[in-house]
Amino acid sequence: MTKLGHIFNELCSRTDYEQCRRPRAAxxxxxxxxxxxxxxxxxxxxxxxxxxxxSKGKGSxxxxxxxxxxxxxxNVGLYTSPHLTDWRERVQINSEFASDDDLCVAMxxxxxxxSDDATFFDLLTATAFQLFAQQQLDCMxxxxxxxxxxDSTNVLQPLAAVITALELEHTDVLGDTLVEIAKEKGxxxxxxxxxxxAASIESEAKLVLHQIANSLGDELRIGPRGELTAPELPKFAASNRALAVAVLESLGGDYFVAAHLLRVAMLSDLNIPGRFxxxxxxxxxxxxFDVAHSEQSLTETLRCFRAMFKDGERAVLMALRDDKDAESLGVALVEVADIDGYAESWYCCPAGSxxxxxxxxxxxxxFNAEVLTVVDFPEGDQPLLVTGSTYLVGALRNKTISSTDVQAIRS
Structure with a gap:
């Protein structure tokens, strides 16, 4: 095992709330x-x-x-979670993994x-901050x-704090209503x-965020509703992009240049792993592949998948965490209009390990789905949507190649 592997194993020996149930946020x-x-x-x-x-869209x-x-x-540091296939995805510099040596020094x-009670996420978050400071980056x-x-990241004094769309999620930790969740996110x-x-946040939850902003002596800035549209992408992807542009424009200076580049970027330049x-x-x-796992996200992802592959049959492979309400998700997804008269073949499997x-x-x-006992693609050659779980997407994504690689092979 490498030196980095040994040090990372020390982090993994700590409590990891991604792998087990968490106590209430309080x-x-x-x-x-x-x-x-x-x-x-x-x-x-x-x-x-x-x-x-x-709740959704923050990674995008x-x-x-x-x-x-x-x-x-x-020079930009990016810290995200969870990862799809390699934990080093979480701590990137200029869209690349940091070197093993630099990670070892920071870790x-x-x-x-x-301290003994520091969790896995505490330690990895601290590693990201230490690494980005070591490298003297321009921003993170x-x-x-x-x-x-x-949240472990909430020791920052940032230039901007952004809250994307909210949904009822992790209610056992964050609260049972959007208002309670807004208080935690805020x-x-x-x-x-x-x-x-985000403009899409429900009015009562948005009022909570307004109140928090007012208590800090500042105003709440509302993102646009997504004028950067693209028919082949879910609506929330356009909204996420528009929100990012608005934040950069408002920061001004060099950040305004970045906003312009994002506004005019081609969709092919903005391919995010595991996001449609x-x-x-x-x-x-x-x-x-799409890591959607909430009702609204899954509904929109399915709608776009059907629009992308209008002709012929399709298949959907779904996995969920054990805290998701499969029954209500099934009802919601069935109600999504079947735009071309073809029904999907549905499959369910475990979310990796x-x-x-x-x-x-x-x-x-x-979902009226066939059960797969192993994590693998169902048989067939029809277009397939893999969704419902980050861990399922991560388990299967490496068994495929990108559209760019396909074009290179064919040429």
Whole structure:
């Protein structure tokens, strides 16, 4: 095992709430993170940051911001979670994995000052801050893990704090209503920071965010409703891109240049892994990967998948976490208009090896789906949508090749 592997295993020995159920948000604390940051010399304050929270779209907005700033000539750190296939996806510099040596230095520095109660996510977040400071980057884009108020990333004093679309999710941790969830997400708002939220946020939840902004002596800035449309992409993808553009434009200066580059970018330039991503099997079967896992996201993803492949039959492979309501999701997806008269073949399987994966035979009846006992593509050559779980997407994505690679092979 490499030196990096040994050090990473030390992180993995800590409590990991991605792999088990979490307590209510009120039981979390930023004490471990604050202590680590102080002991390390406050690396989180050494690089200008944009902080992104939300129920859905936060990863996409973070990627858009990072891409645009990188195209404008800045050296950019990007911290996201979870990963699809390799944990190093979470901590990137200029869209590339950091070197093993640089990661080792940053991780060891963090472990040297970490308390015994620091979690896996605490340690990896601290590693990202330490690495980005070591590399003296121009800016960093930081995505929250869960919630906002007590999220490990919430030690920042960012240039802008952005909250993307909200949905009822992780209600066992964040609360049972959109208002409660907005209070938790709104914890990322700080004074002397531009405070943004997506236009799609429900009015009562948006009022909560307004109140938080007012208490900080600032105004809440509302993102556009998505004039950067593209018919082949889900509506929320256009809204996410428009929100990222608005944030960069408002920051002005060099950030305005980045906003222009993002506004005029071709869709092919903005391919985000696992976000309505078209790839192909070695046999030429088209596979769309999307990490959508909420009712609205899944509904819109299915609508776009049907629009992309209007002619002929299609298939859908679904996995869910064990905290998802398969019954209500099944009802919602059945109600999505079948635009061309062809029905999909539906399949359910486990979400990779994740311990929180719902049993396929338990969720399959909600979708009238065939059960697959192993994580693999169902038989057939019809276009396939793989969705419902980040871990399912990650397990199967590496068995395919990109559309760019297909074009290269054919030429």
């Amino acid at each position: 039981r979390f604390s930023l004490q471990s993170m604050t202590a680590m940051m102080s002991a390390l010399g406050d690396p989180h304050l050494q690089v200008p940051a944009i902080h992104v929270a939300g 907005v973070a990627y858009y911001l990072s891409w645009a700033l990188q195209q404008s000539g800045k 060891q520095a963090v472990l040297d000052v970490a 884009i930081i995505e929250t893990g869960l919630g906002g108020r007590f 914890g990322v708002y700080k004074s002397n920071t531009q405070l943004w939220c 991503e078209l790839r192909y099997t070695s046999a030429g079967r088209a596979v769309v 994740h311990p929180r994966s719902a049993r396929a035979d338990k969720i399959a009846p909600a």
